[in-house]
Amino acid sequence: IMWRALTHAAMNGVPQRGKLLTLDNMNPKVKRVEYAVRGPIVQRAVQIEKELREGVKKPFTEVIKANIGDAHAMGQKPITFLRQVLALCSYPELLKDNQFPEDAKKRAQRILEACGGHSIGAYSASQGIECIRHDVAHFIEKRDGGIPSNPDNIYLSTGASDAIVTILKLLVSGEGRDRTGVMISIPQYPLYSAALAELDAVQISYYLDEDKCWSLDVKELRRALYAARQHCNPRVLCIINPGNPTGQVQSRQCIEDVIRFAKEENLFLMADEVYQDNVYAEGCQFHSFKKVLFEMGPEYSSKVEMASFHSTSKCYMGECGFRGGYMEVINMDPEVKAQLTKLVSVRLCPPVPGQALLDLVVNPPQPDEPSYATFMKERTAVLAALAEKAKLTEQIFNTVPGITCNPVQGAMYTFPRISLPQKAIDKAKEEGQVPDMFYCMKLLEEEGICLVPGSGFGQREGTFHFRMTILPPTEKLKLVLKKIKDFHLRFTKEFS
Amino acid sequence: IMWRALTHAAMNGVPQRGKLLTLDNMNPKVKRVEYAVRGPIVQRAVQIEKELREGVKKPFTEVIKANIGDAHAMGQKPITFLRQVLALCSYPELLKDNQFPEDAKKRAQRILEACGGHSIGAYSASQGIECIRHDVAHFIEKRDGGIPSNPDNIYLSTGASDAIVTILKLLVSGEGRDRTGVMISIPQYPLYSAALAELDAVQISYYLDEDKCWSLDVKELRRALYAARQHCNPRVLCIINPGNPTGQVQSRQCIEDVIRFAKEENLFLMADEVYQDNVYAEGCQFHSFKKVLFEMGPEYSSKVEMASFHSTSKCYMGECGFRGGYMEVINMDPEVKAQLTKLVSVRLCPPVPGQALLDLVVNPPQPDEPSYATFMKERTAVLAALAEKAKLTEQIFNTVPGITCNPVQGAMYTFPRISLPQKAIDKAKEEGQVPDMFYCMKLLEEEGICLVPGSGFGQREGTFHFRMTILPPTEKLKLVLKKIKDFHLRFTKEFS
Incomplete structure (x- = not known):
């Protein structure tokens, strides 16, 4: 056919003169x-x-x-229970099938009832399906020994990356010396530097101490912060715990120190806790920033503004392809929260299969249920x-x-x-x-x-x-x- | 428990003095x-x-x-075939089950083989699973009467919204009078105005003609463009066809006129064609911008830079919750395409269940397959x-x-x-x-x-x-x- 030949160059991406959109005139960020x-x-x-x-x-x-x-x-195999429920949600005809355990069916039915038209093909609320946000809040309360979690503060997301970028978007403002500065660890997970580049915020690097098992020292935070105040407006402190790429698990004491530092220096805390179930070393334990914050007493728990992030991609399930996740925001100004809700609504909703998966992760089979042993x-x-x-x-x-x-x-x-x-x-x-x-x-x-x-x-x-x-x-x-x-x-x- | 009372105000989002992040100091965009x-x-x-x-x-x-x-x-029911394949992909144990038709099993197997570890829980390539991009390209070729489509130009996305914002991100640059201007119809789908606000680009409004069934007149495009050139740098023309919210279907002649206009005025074309299968009125037919562009001959088809968008959320399937979609970029500078690929890699990949669904939409059951009649x-x-x-x-x-x-x-x-x-x-x-x-x-x-x-x-x-x-x-x-x-x-x- 004629244009097969004629458009050969165009179809194969051979560089051409006179492009409208070029490396020189595209978005420099x-x-x-x-x-x-x-x-x-x-x-x-x-x-x-x-x-x-x-x-x-x-x-x-x-x-x-x-x-x-x-x-x-x-090569890690998916967890059977998770996939059974997802299959049931995808094709509810299977609810009639005897091969599925009753608890899997019950979960699927509950999720479907919370979906528009009882279908995971309907849009959900932009903040996420309400009953799943409730389940997330219960999960957090249980994890943190009873410290309350408000489902209104839970936002489901398209993986943790999505939620992290969304919170950074809210926080970025200013020009020149007033530009928002965001403290990130070095080494860091490059989502952070990438998001800061795109949002034109200032990256403030603080170094982890390789000689002390990649631990975080508040003195180093202070050094980095004070130096940055010369040229930008530091407003945010990001922590990854357990660490990516460095694999350290922060001690409770260190978390307390960081929270105290954030409060003293008026920093919004972002706690990337997607590896919270991946703790291996003896003597190490995961402490959530939320729990430590609330245990530090009301002058901290009512004051420090924070967001914490979790994901379905890591831990024991490793379901990266579903792009599921959530964040909990703490002490966020209600007017700002309304802006956050508006912002996420533009993308309509996080993928509903990922939301369903998240629900199972925060609400896994219980000891008296048939799937418990295998799970x-x-x-x-x-x-x-x-x-x-x-x-x-x-x-x-x-x-x-x-x-x-x-x-x-x-x-x-x-x-x-x-x-x-x-x-x-x-x-x-x-x-x-x-x-x-x-x-x-x-x-x-x-x-x-x-x-x-x-x-x-x-x-x-x-x-x-x-x-x-x-x-x-x-x-x-x-x-x-x-x-x-x-x-x-x-x-x-x-x-x- | 003590902090239940103490933190009551904080947990319930009662406004408090001295917030770090407020409506006044948050991102104004x-x-x-x-x-x-x-x-x-x-x-x-x-x-x-x-x-x-x-x-x-x-x-x-x-x-x-x-x-x-x-x-x-x-209340619209999901299409059986789509959901059968998704259930099979979610829980491959079902491949042994006689209740599923052979063609559904074949599709599921093919998709799983293209996934890391044969699981839809693995990340895919950031641009999307390769064999699905090939299927999309074939679908476009078939739709457009054989005009070639290169899988390298296909990017799978988290719904069409995601892809639209991504392309706008590439195109936005400049300050003051050099700021990128983007032409959008009025009435428009507010994703566009929302994205432009967030990206700090200039919205250039052109009006559809309500008296002529919301048709688009190139004279009005020209008026809007020339006026905008006084205060910004117009680089992009967005078209929604069939129209949202206005429901019009553009005539072939009108599409030709728009393409000619875009070429003359050096505008990057964004064709939002998510409703391409939703055409009802007698005498109306969907013409893709790509097809018309290529039929206009090589001086157009090798020159006009364009992106076209499609989604799994509309048409006959209406699977909004899966957040599936794709875009095809045409005549994009290879260096810019490399930047696009890099940009999408930061979010790792579109949701894999949505990619699987898209594969079925572009490659539905064929007449000789068992699911064809029901489908x-x-x-x-x-x-x-x-x-x-x-x-x-x-x-x-x-x-x-x-x-x-x-x-x-x-x-x-x-x-x-x-x-x-x-x-x-x-x-x-x-x-x-x-x-x-x-x-x-x-x-x-x-x-x-x-x-x-x-x-x-x-x-x-x-x-x-x-x-x-x-x-x-x-x-x-x-x-x-x-x-x-x-x-x-x-x-x-x-x-x-």
């Missing part, structure tokens, strides 16, 4: 956005996978993508395997000369420090790459393992790291660790 | 956002529903929410009922003195014009309300019918309208129309 977790190294990994399928010979037969916390992609068995198995893999990773990395690794106390990642020979650093510079990207790219090409360079998360000048998820099945994880070990030794030798 | 489709009138409707449940006596027993195109909430029967029934209701609505409204209504050629809404007596206008002003909001609020309080005032979409100064969806089942729709008729006559009398 979008250009500044970076997101290493799915950056160039992952694009190359996808390319290599394609080459493998096409029969190109490589020193490996598969690419192992340890760049992202994607449990199911790494607990599956849940425990996932968390036990993760705990084992956390330990294994730390142990093996620490046997490698030139790799040092803090314990993976929680979350799903290790962020070991790597020594790179000067010659490798020079070679990387020559090729216009940051040294740890050079290292990770070489690892990918030679071993088929995809990691994210530490520079994608931020690190102290002159130090190098990578982030690796501990999610691969134990045997595969052992293989990955061995391959990285061999590569690191070879790399060190090559550039010495 | 967010404050400017308005979204009438879920605005104050809908909040009041939800309140009234609660009052009814609590036994408060009203002149009606249920609130009919005709404010939004939410098919399932209005076609269900699809045809939905579209035939909508066509009937479109006609019914127009006919009944046009019998009411003081209501005039254009034919509902397509989409899911009627946007009739209402005459309001001067006394009603004065009374509204007295109460600080815009007159059509006053009218709609009164209708809600007296009849339990929730509509959206025309002012939420924009209308010519001095004219008044409302938007009503035609989705209620025929008998209920007749009741709604009768109630509105009675109310309108009563209202007119009361204020005459």
Whole structure:
């Protein structure tokens, strides 16, 4: 057909003169956005996978993508109860089917009754389905030993990322020296830096202490804050606990210190607690910011403004594809809350299947219900395997000369420090790459393992790291660790 | 427990002095956002529903929410095939079950094989699952009589809203007189004005011609554009076809004129075509902008930059809750496309159940497959009922003195014009309300019918309208129309 030929250039994306929308005239804020977790190294990994399928010979037969916390992609099986209820919600004809346990049917019926026209295909309220927000509030109350949670303060979201960006949107204002400053940890999860770039807010970096297991020191918060006050208006403090990419679990004392600091310095607190069920190390325990805040007494609990975030993508369920999550806002001005409700209404509602899934996560099978035993068995198995893999990773990395690794106390990642020979650093510079990207790219090409360079998360000048998820099945994880070990030794030798 | 009392004020959202984040210091762009489709009138409707449940006596027993195109909430049943496949994808154990037709199983298996770890709980590629993007491209090629579509140009999204805002984000830049101007129709779907407020772009309003069935005249586009060039940098032209809220279907000639105009004036085209399967009026037909563009020859098809949007929320399926959608970008600079890919990667991926659903919509059962007959029967029934209701609505409204209504050629809404007596206008002003909001609020309080005032979409100064969806089942729709008729006559009398 004629235009097949004529439009060949256009269809294949060959650069053309005179485009209206170009790199030069597009939104400069979008250009500044970076997101290493799915950056160039992952694009190359996808390319290599394609080459493998096409029969190109490589020193490996598969690419192992340890760049992202994607449990199911790494072979983790979905939790039966969750998926049974989702199937029932999708196709309610199955409610007549004997193969489904009664408690799964009861949950599905309850969710469907809360949906418009009893269908998960209807829009929900923009803040989320009311009965699910109630269940979330009960979950929080139970988690926090009875501290009350108001369903009006719960907003369901499209994964935690969506909620985090939404709260940042409310907080960003000002020009020049009045621009909102947002404190984020270094290393950080790059959603934060990406959102700040897009919203044109000022990133205020505070460093975690690698020598003390990536712990947070209020002195460092203060240093970063006071320096930032010279050039912007710091209004927000973001904390990720358990830490991503660094895997530390904050102590109760440290959380108290942070809350006291936030109150003294008039900072809005954002507590990213999506890994709250992923705590492995002995002596470590998850403490929610909400609980600690309320235990500090009314001069804190009635005063400190805060949002806390959770997700269906992590923990034992790992249901990333459903994009479910919630946030709880605390002490937010009712007028601002009305603005928040208005803002989320523009996107109509979070995905309803994700909301349904969240409902099951916050309200899992109870001991007297038929699905309880299987559910607990599956849940425990996932968390036990993760705990084992956390330990294994730390142990093996620490046997490698030139790799040092803090314990993976929680979350799903290790962020070991790597020594790179000067010659490798020079070679990387020559090729216009940051040294740890050079290292990770070489690892990918030679071993088929995809990691994210530490520079994608931020690190102290002159130090190098990578982030690796501990999610691969134990045997595969052992293989990955061995391959990285061999590569690191070879790399060190090559550039010495 | 002690803090139950102590934190009572905080938990119940009572305003407090000294908040960090207030209406005065929050993001002013967010404050400017308005979204009438879920605005104050809908909040009041939800309140009234609660009052009814609590036994408060009203002149009606249920609130009919005709404010939004939410098919399932209005009683439309999901399409069996779609939900069967979704259930199979959610709980693959069901693949062993004889009650599911083979073609549904085949689709589910194909989708699962394209997912990480064969689970819809894994993240997908940020642009969307590759085989689904291929299916979308085939669907577009078939729809457009063979004009090629490149899967690399397809981006799956969280509903069409998400994709529309993403493209606007790329296009927005500049300060003062260089700020990006975006042309949108009046009346418009308020997602557009909301996104422009949030992105701080300039809204350029062009008026549809109510006297000519809400048609679009290039002369009016030119007027609006030239006026806007005095104070901003117009770069984008948005078209909604079939129209929301106005229900018109654009003629092929008009689309050609618009494309020619966009080319001459160097405008990026955004074609919101989410209602492409919702065309009812005789003599009307949906023409995609892409098809017309390519039929206009290479000087257009290789030159005009464009994005077109589609959704799983409308048409015959009405699966709003799944938040599925896609866009096709045409002639986009490859460097800009790389930026687009980077930008969407920050949110990881669109909800995978919505992607799966979209795959079924673009690749429905074929004549030789077991689900074909039922699928076609269900699809045809939905579209035939909508066509009937479109006609019914127009006919009944046009019998009411003081209501005039254009034919509902397509989409899911009627946007009739209402005459309001001067006394009603004065009374509204007295109460600080815009007159059509006053009218709609009164209708809600007296009849339990929730509509959206025309002012939420924009209308010519001095004219008044409302938007009503035609989705209620025929008998209920007749009741709604009768109630509105009675109310309108009563209202007119009361204020005459």
